[in-house]
Amino acid sequence: MKNILIINGHPNPDSFNFAIAESYKKGADASGAQVETITIADLNFNPNLKFGYQKRTELEPDLLESWEKIKRADHLVWIHPVWWGGLPAVAKGFIDRLFLPGMAFQYRENSVWWDKLLKGKTAHIITTLDQPGWFYRLSFGRPSVNQLKKSTLGFCGVKPVKVSYIGIIKNSDENQRKKWLEKVYNFGVRNK
Amino acid sequence: MKNILIINGHPNPDSFNFAIAESYKKGADASGAQVETITIADLNFNPNLKFGYQKRTELEPDLLESWEKIKRADHLVWIHPVWWGGLPAVAKGFIDRLFLPGMAFQYRENSVWWDKLLKGKTAHIITTLDQPGWFYRLSFGRPSVNQLKKSTLGFCGVKPVKVSYIGIIKNSDENQRKKWLEKVYNFGVRNK
Numbered sequence A, B: 001m002k003n004i005l006i007i008n009g010h011p012n013p014d015s016f017n018f019a020i021a022e023s024y025k026k027g028a029d030a031s032g033a034q035v036e037t038i039t040i041a042d043l044n045f046n047p048n049l050k051f052g053y054q055k056r057t058e059l060e061p062d063l064l065e066s067w068e069k070i071k072r073a074d075h076l077v078w079i080h081p082v083w084w085g086g087l088p089a090v091a092k093g094f095i096d097r098l099f100l101p102g103m104a105f106q107y108r109e110n111s112v113w114w115d116k117l118l119k120g121k122t123a124h125i126i127t128t129l130d131q132p133g134w135f136y137r138l139s140f141g142r143p144s145v146n147q148l149k150k151s152t153l154g155f156c157g158v159k160p161v162k163v164s165y166i167g168i169i170k171n172s173d174e175n176q177r178k179k180w181l182e183k184v185y186n187f188g189v190r191n192k
Helices: A018-028 A061-072 A089-098 A133-140 A144-156 A176-190 B016-031 B061-072 B088-097 B131-141 B141-152 B175-188
Strands: A002-008 A034-039 A075-081 A106-107 A113-117 A122-128 A161-166 B003-008 B034-039 B075-081 B105-107 B115-117 B122-131 B163-169
Touching: A002 A018, A002 B175, A018 A034, A018 A075, A018 A122, A018 A176, A034 A061, A034 A106, A034 B105, A061 B003, A075 A144, A089 A106, A089 B016, A122 A144, A122 A176, A133 B088, A133 B141, A144 A161, A144 B131, A144 B141, A161 B141, A176 B141, B003 B061, B016 B034, B016 B122, B016 B175, B034 B061, B034 B163, B061 B088, B122 B175, B141 B163
Parallel strands: A002 A034, A002 A075, A075 A122, A122 A161, B003 B034, B003 B075, B075 B122, B122 B163
Antiparallel strands: A106 A113, B105 B115
8 A cells, every 4th residue: 555645835725725635635534545745835844954054953753753754655745836936935844954965865075976865756747837838838938847857856766757747826716726626536546 | 337246155254155156246446446245144034935915025225235236247257056957045035035026017907918127237147167068958947047037137127137056065175276366366357
């Protein structure tokens, strides 16, 4: 049985991203998978890695618990909006604070290479957009996807990483949103 | 005379990014340019745009002052490290909180297009890396650059945006760092 972890990176509980996370969870629950969730907006932590990588910052209990969930998971489902070509700052801070050397990866001594410490896991990025997915790819080089899929998850050994774009959100009506939620529910059912 | 604004996005005052910002400033001062600075680590603000775009969050005085500096500037020099293919969370939060509809851009009614409200400005991104610049481009698709150059500054009408990579930082010696600082000093002198 798959252990699925849903990581919701939207700061606002009234956002459509929360409906997406809920719909995925319903589908995954219906499939009989083990499902855990991290709602970044609910965590108590400082998103600022204030000493950078020069000095360690103590991890808050909510981050420690989140890391246990990540370690337990076979499949990570990241749900977030694209803001300025990236994740919302608080979701980026979740990564900055938690994906640390010795935890998510480890540089090898006197080498440009590194060990990938999250090998064996897979992921799915479900991202909401206020522009068409193809436009985001062609005009902007889909930076949030390259950031999360390649520079973060891939860097730590998570693969394959599936990507789904949902949008355009700002012009969407109820009917369209219902269809998107059904699509996401089916991702959950199939543990995609 | 050019009005140059240096925006330093590294959270840690002991980081090499601070030496870079200082060196650029010295060069720009020597050229006789007007130079202002924003050191994001020194600002008092919440990087989390907690209601997203559904409800406005009051801007803190430090953000209001930062926006005045941005408006006054002809040339924006962004200095930041690449963390997980993006800007540090606090620097991303500076953008999330400040680059708001009606300030940095404005969607047109019933249209996918928008007005770019920062037209007429130019920029230079000076970014530190722990990998070679070419590797960052080819393997990861240089997401932080696409994020800041295209999806943020370009989206708001800032162009052209020059990009300089400085690195590999983690293996660099004093001599190499001195050379980088001289290079950045010369960018300052030439108002690049």
